[in-house]
Amino acid sequence: MDAVKYIKVQHGMCDAFFLATHTCKNCPLSMDKNGHNNMPCAVFRVQFPEEAVAIVEKWEKENEK
Numbered sequence: 001m002d003a004v005k006y007i008k009v010q011h012g013m014c015d016a017f018f019l020a021t022h023t024c025k026n027c028p029l030s031m032d033k034n035g036h037n038n039m040p041c042a043v044f045r046v047q048f049p050e051e052a053v054a055i056v057e058k059w060e061k062e063n064e065k
Contacts (some may be wrong), residue, residue: 001057009060010045010052016063028055 001009010029017027024030029041029052036044045052 001053001060006053006056010056013056013059013063028059 013029014024014027017030018024024041025032027033027041029044031038031040031044034041034044034048034051034055036048039047
């Protein structure tokens, strides 16, 4: 996944969770789901970019229209 596509898909994923529920709690990048004990998604994406990309790619495949 190239950088532009990652940003677009990640933004869409964020919108899908936050706009629908007004919380990020169930987002796979969230501190509740990313597997890195209370690490906010913004920090997680910087410290673990390969994992973040893999999560976004998986979400995209599961949510293709």
